Amino acid sequence: xxxxxxxxxxTWRPATRQLHAGLxxxxxxETSEPVFLTSGFVYDSAEQAAQTFTGEVTHYQYSRFGNPTxxxxxxxxxxxxxxxxxxxxxxxxxxxxxxxxxxxKAGDRVVASSALFGSCHWIVANLLPRYGVTTxxxxxxxxxxxxxxxxxxxxxxxxxxxxxxxxxxxDIAAISALAHKAGAIVVVDNVFASPVYQKPLELGAxxxxxxxxxxxxxxxxxxxxxxLGRAQWITETLQPFTRNTGNAFxxxxxxxxxxxxxxxxxxxxx
Ligand SMILES: Cc1ncc(COP(=O)(O)O)c(C=O)c1O
Numbered sequence: 250x251x252x253x254x255x256x257x258x259x260t261w262r263p264a265t266r267q268l269h270a271g272l273x274x275x276x277x278x279e280t281s282e283p284v285f286l287t288s289g290f291v292y293d294s295a296e297q298a299a300q301t302f303t304g305e306v307t308h309y310q311y312s313r314f315g316n317p318t319x320x321x322x323x324x325x326x327x328x329x330x331x332x333x334x335x336x337x338x339x340x341x342x343x344x345x346x347x348x349x350x351x352x353x354k355a356g357d358r359v360v361a362s363s364a365l366f367g368s369c370h371w372i373v374a375n376l377l378p379r380y381g382v383t384t385x386x387x388x389x390x391x392x393x394x395x396x397x398x399x400x401x402x403x404x405x406x407x408x409x410x411x412x413x414x415x416x417x418x419x420d421i422a423a424i425s426a427l428a429h430k431a432g433a434i435v436v437v438d439n440v441f442a443s444p445v446y447q448k449p450l451e452l453g454a455x456x457x458x459x460x461x462x463x464x465x466x467x468x469x470x471x472x473x474x475x476x477l478g479r480a481q482w483i484t485e486t487l488q489p490f491t492r493n494t495g496n497a498f499x500x501x502x503x504x505x506x507x508x509x510x511x512x513x514x515x516x517x518x519x
Contacts, residue, residue, distance in 0.1 A: 341460020362389025
């Protein structure tokens with residue numbers, strides 16, 4: 250069966266979908282996902298190149314903007330999450346920082362649960378205020394604190410549940426309802442639960458972020474991240490940010506600097 254034939258996929262069980270979702274076979278009919286180790290792509294004509302750059306035709310142009318191998322991962326993660334769209338990023342922190350920085354501007358307000366992974370806490374406590382964003386931390390398990398903090402217009406809420414490492418469990422549905430009343434999008438760091446055990450979008454969240462070093466890779470080989478959400482937000486808000494700031498997932502994690510082509514990091518002893 251061809252994997253570009255998606256008509257039958259809606260009846261497939263989750264495990265089967267995870268084997269096939271996102272796979273786009275080349276004309277060679279390979280069984281495994283092809284790895285496109287290329288930065289650029291060629292065109293049939295100068296006209297096709299020009300139309301690609303203006304967006305009139307859809308064609309891969311540069312792997313910082315998009316790459317077929319990375320696109321397969323993005324489609325498969327979106328299928329697993331039940332999200333309309335996904336962007337794979339260089340790391341989990343690339344996912345968290347881009348989700349927030351692409352959405353907020355100077356003068357905005359961000360509310361976050363205090364039990365966040367260390368680097369996420371640093372972004373809210375130290376980075377966002379540097380760019381004129383007011384940030385407020387709450388005890389994520391205390392709904393009164395959320396209600397108080399979200400009684401003012403707010404641009405974004407960041408929370409992690411279960412939190413790493415304290416395993417704090419937050420009420421994503423109730424927090425999302427309060428956040429939406431305040432005008433905020435809800436970004437959930439779902440690294441600990443994984444999309445298999447918790448789907449924040451079904452609970453009312455708008456954006457889900459992952460570090461691929463955890464359950465998504467599962468074997469300690471990969472640096473990467475992912476942001477998932479509605480197609481319009483991904484294409485209009487997140488993607489211009491990730492593409493122009495260079496927050497791109499690499500089609501392969503293998504380093505190529507060694508004479509023996511050893512995996513990253515690119516170090517070897519002569
Ligand atoms: C909950 C959580 N969020 C974000 C990150 C950051 O991910 P990365 O190390 O891929 O940047 C981690 C990494 O440990 C994490 O545990």
